[in-house]
Amino acid sequence: MHKPEISVIMATHNGEKYINKAIESVLSQDADFELIIIDDCSNDATPSIIKGYGDKRIRLLFNENNMGITKTYNRGIRECRGEFFTFVDHDDIIPSQSLGKRASVLKNNTNAVAVFGKSLRIDEEGRAYKVKGYPLSRKQGPIDKRVFESYMLFSPVSPWDHGSFMFRKAYVEELGYYDEELVVADWEFVLRCCRSDFDIEYLPEIVYHYRAHPNNFMRKYRRERHWVRDKRLAMAKHGLPSSLLYYRYFIESAKGICSRISYKR
Template sequence: MPLVSVVLPAHNCEQFITESIESVLNQSLTDFELIIVNDASTDRTPEIIRSIPDKRIVYLENKSKQGIARSLNKGLHFSKGRYIARMDGDDIAMDTRFEKQVTYLDENTDVSVLGTNMELMGTGTVGTMAVGDEIHRIYLLKVNTIAHPTVMMRKAHLTANRLFYDRLADYAEDYKLWTDVAGSNLKIETYPEVLLKYRPHQKQTSVTKSREMELTVHKIRLLYAYNYFSGTLRGREDIYLELMSNCMDPGKTDDYHQLIHDIKAENSRKHYFNEKLFERFFEKVLEGSI
């Protein structure tokens, strides 16, 4: 059995797929399988994948377009590795990525999901992700704290908690999975090093499906917050979403502050989150700095 199963969904990414696959095949850690799920591509993507002669590649094909969540779940279903690594068909993994993530997970057996920092190609900008499980769990109330294509996950923890990608959360399926992981009291961490080059371009889902993604994110934010503060939020969902979406109405300032006060009071009673970190989180929300 391979140590790592790399799951790479692909749809019409002929321009970048070769470079992406090669960055996986050239990893310093070689004990892996690369499961590529072709989601009914209409360009040369399947031809390119099938032309690469490496026995570690497992090629799966959707006859009709299923979307990223179903494609990812298909890859998970067929995976055999202890760890699940994510990869996209337009990004580049640093050659020591898998080795460093596996070493960390082997040494930290309580961590279920491990992301990394990333470099935005063509900009020189480094995307620095949140560090610390407590920070992840709090900041997930507002933002996605893990860069999806950098992730390595412990498969046994996902299976034991019946966690998978929600097909109803297409366009934000990763954010939904992280909130499900956090809600199951599984630990999320970030390896504080750049281990992936992320390629921004105009064909990305975040660009082509930005409105659909925004609406899905709203639902995920509210659902995750309801896990903890359902009584406090009921009847004030709009106020909460405006607050967490940086869309605050100056005429509702008192409403926002009252809601924050009530949420913090409930947290003090129930001890969901570290109070100091929770206090700082809402300071940043009001500042608009996250």
């Protein structure tokens, strides 16, 4: 059985509106990959859309019960045959050469657990309106993980989108899979990577297109959960005081108040 270099994990639940664009963006990549699509009990046309491709690189799996996004991600990681893996949500897309470029970075640094890049924000129609990246680095290479961790803790905006990351599976297995008790499992796992002996590489190129819309897969999931509570739990897991989180929100609230005062003047 052929063992691909890269595994792409796509979790989906009722993704009929955009999943064809997500799948096609992966299938158009010039890289050695498999696409693992896990359907989390969809009740729309999603399964039939996927089956319609008939591409041998696609592996379609079904959850017997609705497991939620984190457990589905972990199932995908376990199913990976590739040395590296990444995620593409069913309403997002990846630009050409995204897989190959990130895999190349990981191959050139054997101590790297992950590489991440910039994300392009697109609207429901696919129109670009914003680029999201790590503002404290403009060049490719290993990031200063202490600075990155501080940025994660104190910035109100995450410096990355989940799908912009590509991971080395062997090192992820050493660190452990996503914490299925947390809605912020991806955030906590990146924090775990920061606190490991492995490198995290930054590629200052757009490697992911995140589609912002009212029913966005990740946004909808997080909106329904206790976001702040789970971040407190994630921080406690690493011995970080929850006061850091509240300090951050205090700063943002103060900035908002000051801006309104300045505007009135």
